[in-house]
Amino acid sequence: MRSAAQAISEGLLILPGPSTLLYLLIGVSILMVAFVVARPDITVTRGGKQLAFVVLFVLPVVVASMGAGEQMRRTEQTEFCLSCHVMEPYGRSLRIDDSTYMPASHFQNARIPREQACYTCHTDYAMYGTVRDKLRGLQHVYAQYIGGVPATIHLYTPYNNRECLHCHAGARSFEEGAVHNADPTIMAAIKSNELSCVSSGCHSNIHDIEHLDELKLWEAPQ
Amino acid sequence: MNAREPHIHRRLRVSGVLIILGLSVELLSLIRIHPLAFMVFLSVGGGLLAAGVVLYLHSLVSVAHAVPREDAH
Numbered sequence: 001m002r003s004a005a006q007a008i009s010e011g012l013l014i015l016p017g018p019s020t021l022l023y024l025l026i027g028v029s030i031l032m033v034a035f036v037v038a039r040p041d042i043t044v045t046r047g048g049k050q051l052a053f054v055v056l057f058v059l060p061v062v063v064a065s066m067g068a069g070e071q072m073r074r075t076e077q078t079e080f081c082l083s084c085h086v087m088e089p090y091g092r093s094l095r096i097d098d099s100t101y102m103p104a105s106h107f108q109n110a111r112i113p114r115e116q117a118c119y120t121c122h123t124d125y126a127m128y129g130t131v132r133d134k135l136r137g138l139q140h141v142y143a144q145y146i147g148g149v150p151a152t153i154h155l156y157t158p159y160n161n162r163e164c165l166h167c168h169a170g171a172r173s174f175e176e177g178a179v180h181n182a183d184p185t186i187m188a189a190i191k192s193n194e195l196s197c198v199s200s201g202c203h204s205n206i207h208d209i210e211h212l213d214e215l216k217l218w219e220a221p222q
Numbered sequence: 223m224n225a226r227e228p229h230i231h232r233r234l235r236v237s238g239v240l241i242i243l244g245l246s247v248e249l250l251s252l253i254r255i256h257p258l259a260f261m262v263f264l265s266v267g268g269g270l271l272a273a274g275v276v277l278y279l280h281s282l283v284s285v286a287h288a289v290p291r292e293d294a295h
Contacts, residue, residue, distance in 0.1 A: 019252070022252065023249065023252065026245050026248060026249045026252075027249070029245055030242055030245050030246065030249075033238045033241050033242050033245070034238070034242060036234065036238050037234070037235050037238035037239060037242070040230075040231035040234040040235055040238075041231065043230070043231075043234065052234065052278075056234070056237055056238060056241060056274070056275065056278040057275055057278060057279065060241050060244070060245070060271050060274065060275050061275065063245060063248070063271075064244075064248070064267075064268060064271050067248050067252065067263060067267070068263075068264075068268075070252065071251075071252070071259075071260050071263050071264070074255050074260070075257075075260060077255060079255050080255050080256070080257065080260075083255065083256045083257065084257065137257070140257070141257045141258070141261060144257070145258075
């Protein structure tokens with residue numbers, strides 16, 4: 001007899017994901033609220049009052065919290081960032097078939113989670129960085145639909161090495177890299193963000209959207 | 223709703239309808255992964271839900287306030 005773990009690994013048992021559970025919870029909540037709306041007289045009894053409290057207060061708060069969590073998780077997805085037309089070339093630049101292009105190389109070699117490619121490199125790994133990013137995201141939505149997208153899109157601040165070091169600090173290829181240790185001052189300058197990883201001429205091939213049409217793009221196998 | 227229906231029942235119905243609308247908007251906004259879906263979830267869905275919950279809580283408080291305490295007689 002198969003165990004549940006075996007059945008899952010063989011694809012015979014598909015467990016519902018968090019989104020499915022959330023949809024179900026919202027559906028059940030709607031039905032329960034509809035019952036209270038149709039029969040408000042049940043609140044005459046003690047049990048009815050308790051049911052109304054759960055249905056009209058506890059469930060909506062729980063569902064809204066879970067939904068907000070799900071929406072926040074979705075804002076970290078590559079699909080979310082690339083859903084704005086203006087970001088489309090940046091998405092295509094992840095498929096440049098040239099390993100010297102940092103974002104493309106990281107994306108294609110799965111050095112970052114592909115489904116969170118933008119977020120992984122562009123989030124702010126400082127304290128309150130996520131909150132700052134979400135507020136900037138609201139500014140982006142305003143620019144996209146009301147204020148107008150600027151002709152040239154640029155980062156708010158120069159790219160901080162902290163975002164690279166979030167993964168690379170401690171990695172052997174980085175810590176023992178010949179160029180990184182060519183001079184005793186280089187490693188300290190990188191770690192203190194005095195010498196930029198991406199704009200000091202070392203890893204400066206990034207999202208080259210101006211020349212995308214001239215570059216060969218990688219097609220991921222289906 | 224009819225004229226003889228207790229006031230609290232009317233409020234329960236209205237808050238329930240607001241909550242159903244809020245939940246429906248939240249459900250629909252979860253279908254797509256898009257910044258506008260996120261905004262609709264937060265502003266429209268969240269707003270309707272909050273209005274429904276606040277109206278329900280207000281109806282509880284106002285009923286409790288309207289019932290005279292025994293020691294007041």
